[in-house]
Amino acid sequence: MNSESRIITMTTDFGSQDYYVSAMKAVILGINPSVRFVDISHDLPPQDIMAGAWVLKNTAFLYPPGTIHLAVIDPGVGSSRKPILVQIQDQYFVGPDNGLFSLVLDKKESCRMIELTADTYWRKPVSNTFHGRDIFAPVAAHVSTGIPISNFGRPLPELTTYRWAKPISDEEGVQGWIAHIDRYGNLISNIPEKLIKNRGNQQEFKIYIGNTILKTISKSYASVPDGEPVAVLGSSGMLEVAIYKGNAAEMLGVEKGAPVSLILQKPVS
Amino acid sequence: MNSESRIITMTTDFGSQDYYVSAMKAVILGINPSVRFVDISHDLPPQDIMAGAWVLKNTAFLYPPGTIHLAVIDPGVGSSRKPILVQIQDQYFVGPDNGLFSLVLDKKESCRMIELTADTYWRKPVSNTFHGRDIFAPVAAHVSTGIPISNFGRPLPELTTYRWAKPISDEEGVQGWIAHIDRYGNLISNIPEKLIKNRGNQQEFKIYIGNTILKTISKSYASVPDGEPVAVLGSSGMLEVAIYKGNAAEMLGVEKGAPVSLILQKPVS
Amino acid sequence: MNSESRIITMTTDFGSQDYYVSAMKAVILGINPSVRFVDISHDLPPQDIMAGAWVLKNTAFLYPPGTIHLAVIDPGVGSSRKPILVQIQDQYFVGPDNGLFSLVLDKKESCRMIELTADTYWRKPVSNTFHGRDIFAPVAAHVSTGIPISNFGRPLPELTTYRWAKPISDEEGVQGWIAHIDRYGNLISNIPEKLIKNRGNQQEFKIYIGNTILKTISKSYASVPDGEPVAVLGSSGMLEVAIYKGNAAEMLGVEKGAPVSLILQKPVS
Numbered sequence: 017m018n019s020e021s022r023i024i025t026m027t028t029d030f031g032s033q034d035y036y037v038s039a040m041k042a043v044i045l046g047i048n049p050s051v052r053f054v055d056i057s058h059d060l061p062p063q064d065i066m067a068g069a070w071v072l073k074n075t076a077f078l079y080p081p082g083t084i085h086l087a088v089i090d091p092g093v094g095s096s097r098k099p100i101l102v103q104i105q106d107q108y109f110v111g112p113d114n115g116l117f118s119l120v121l122d123k124k125e126s127c128r129m130i131e132l133t134a135d136t137y138w139r140k141p142v143s144n145t146f147h148g149r150d151i152f153a154p155v156a157a158h159v160s161t162g163i164p165i166s167n168f169g170r171p172l173p174e175l176t177t178y179r180w181a182k183p184i185s186d187e188e189g190v191q192g193w194i195a196h197i198d199r200y201g202n203l204i205s206n207i208p209e210k211l212i213k214n215r216g217n218q219q220e221f222k223i224y225i226g227n228t229i230l231k232t233i234s235k236s237y238a239s240v241p242d243g244e245p246v247a248v249l250g251s252s253g254m255l256e257v258a259i260y261k262g263n264a265a266e267m268l269g270v271e272k273g274a275p276v277s278l279i280l281q282k283p284v285s
Numbered sequence: 286m287n288s289e290s291r292i293i294t295m296t297t298d299f300g301s302q303d304y305y306v307s308a309m310k311a312v313i314l315g316i317n318p319s320v321r322f323v324d325i326s327h328d329l330p331p332q333d334i335m336a337g338a339w340v341l342k343n344t345a346f347l348y349p350p351g352t353i354h355l356a357v358i359d360p361g362v363g364s365s366r367k368p369i370l371v372q373i374q375d376q377y378f379v380g381p382d383n384g385l386f387s388l389v390l391d392k393k394e395s396c397r398m399i400e401l402t403a404d405t406y407w408r409k410p411v412s413n414t415f416h417g418r419d420i421f422a423p424v425a426a427h428v429s430t431g432i433p434i435s436n437f438g439r440p441l442p443e444l445t446t447y448r449w450a451k452p453i454s455d456e457e458g459v460q461g462w463i464a465h466i467d468r469y470g471n472l473i474s475n476i477p478e479k480l481i482k483n484r485g486n487q488q489e490f491k492i493y494i495g496n497t498i499l500k501t502i503s504k505s506y507a508s509v510p511d512g513e514p515v516a517v518l519g520s521s522g523m524l525e526v527a528i529y530k531g532n533a534a535e536m537l538g539v540e541k542g543a544p545v546s547l548i549l550q551k552p553v554s
Numbered sequence: 555m556n557s558e559s560r561i562i563t564m565t566t567d568f569g570s571q572d573y574y575v576s577a578m579k580a581v582i583l584g585i586n587p588s589v590r591f592v593d594i595s596h597d598l599p600p601q602d603i604m605a606g607a608w609v610l611k612n613t614a615f616l617y618p619p620g621t622i623h624l625a626v627i628d629p630g631v632g633s634s635r636k637p638i639l640v641q642i643q644d645q646y647f648v649g650p651d652n653g654l655f656s657l658v659l660d661k662k663e664s665c666r667m668i669e670l671t672a673d674t675y676w677r678k679p680v681s682n683t684f685h686g687r688d689i690f691a692p693v694a695a696h697v698s699t700g701i702p703i704s705n706f707g708r709p710l711p712e713l714t715t716y717r718w719a720k721p722i723s724d725e726e727g728v729q730g731w732i733a734h735i736d737r738y739g740n741l742i743s744n745i746p747e748k749l750i751k752n753r754g755n756q757q758e759f760k761i762y763i764g765n766t767i768l769k770t771i772s773k774s775y776a777s778v779p780d781g782e783p784v785a786v787l788g789s790s791g792m793l794e795v796a797i798y799k800g801n802a803a804e805m806l807g808v809e810k811g812a813p814v815s816l817i818l819q820k821p822v823s
Contacts, residue, residue: 029737033737035613042613045592054307057304070304075304078308078311093775094774095774150789199331200331325575340572344573349580505633507630520681
């Protein structure tokens, strides 16, 4: 890969009204003017680390080899939380060690983890409130020029990680939770497709969410009439409940964290 | 044109908090790493097909020849609605056949329409809930590499189209509707400049909107004092009502779909 | 610098639901297809010129030499306000002469100022409501191709400028105001670091904001427990009051323009 065409993605909670994103891009362009940016999101809920982890999980490994993912949701900036650089397979991740990379680690085990200590690659003076501009952006830019990642600091034995609550699966069925609500109001659970496929296909079942009961998992949102609820295996590989041409979160009154149960029906003996 | 520098624009209702836009860009970069993105909008109202059509109408034909417009407002994803690729003059459009391209067709008659059937150009497996990532993005990427559009499927005789309600013009004047309200609260009608120029210049007239009456069409928003309503022929070529340094939708209490009348004044005999 | 890789940044109040930003980019790409865009912000509060000035001040001079900053917050479009092109050090600025460049001028004295009069570089016909598309975008594009800036019009002796209210500093302390509230609710004052460093370090002081009193300036947001208020010298070089992992504007009930006082404590005699 030509180092000039390296891609840096950005995932932050900086919003779109301030100069914070621009400052990071300017610093990067000053180091590697040929880098290409892809904004993954800057509108993640302020300080919601797991929202960033979720977005990275669903998209990072779709990028071409050598892509650098700069992720800054960093309420602990200036504290003792470490700045890190992680290589997972052929992708690079730069940001704070606060759990932001939990779900990409979850997906790929083989990785190299570096604590950023080589301040020669940082912008000076380093502020205590904006490491995105002063540490993470310049490090991502220098990585994009092909500097070996071992130059940036010292090996780190493990990262701070959080995990989504795992769904509970037993002979009665599966108990999970709503892990994410998207812009359409679609309710995305933490129940992965494989847990459903192993269980739900064998016998009849009911899905309970809010005050709604669904008896089938449909092929698409459009499998039901307008305004009706529908369960699908969504594009993120999780069980999802939506309203066709409507907002399920609003119409079913369901919030993030609400329980979802898939209960197997016992055959009448 | 060098195929490596092809531009892909994106117009969606995906919002900016989710991974959906990023997933499409990642898939495209995996196929053509040199493509250049322009985000037209990702914040269109969820499932508002005509809002997407309006944006495309006002901007698509300003782009350089060979630009590919990837547009995904797709409530019917996974249903029988067709995935399509359309060439109109020197611009390409990829997305669902649900009316999204109605207003660009309206503008340019000569076009080639293809139903996407050649799944060799799709991402596998194809989900039922995210054709943006699995069909439209990879097709747009392959179009950007120079593959002839006839390779992507079979000719389609006509598209699903919707039209804006046409204004009614008679000897009394012109009756139209507010077709769009922009971020400033400017009220953009469906009355085109030419209908005004043919009629309004000849004699005195009054424009009725909400509980306001305007007697002139001004040159610019700034033709009136701060806080006053003003009618102009806007940048989209339509009659528009604004408040100088204010929000007309809020201050006049006018919503999308509200009537606007231009009534010619009869000379006193 | 290769003219093909010139960067154009964009700072507007156009929002992200309309075609306005896209129309400007399309016009630019039609003139210089190789230009690279960086969106600084399109979500500035409608018609808030000083919000644009603040963003430009904090970010423009971080960009590589030759960067062109296209800034359009332009309530007076179509009035007598002048369209301008300004070179300040190695950066270029294009937009309306309405105060938008006040704070970059404030920072750098040596500059060349041009009133845009050479309409050969404009898009025709020029609308009265969208000079962003018809004047500023094409001028920025032509600047990016290397045309000397004197070609675009005539020298302008001075710009329209506004200044932030200056903080008042006397033997009692410093009296300032909240000049900006960011997405996190952080309260950014107009009191620069140097005014604090000269005064606050010498003796004990109290900072009054809303109904809160702070007795120290901390190193980082994370210097206090979750939910506690904290004063820091922020990344913009100004005194800033935040709540660690919280929203200071909401929790302290403080709005833009609210007073902030740093009062020096007299030693007990």
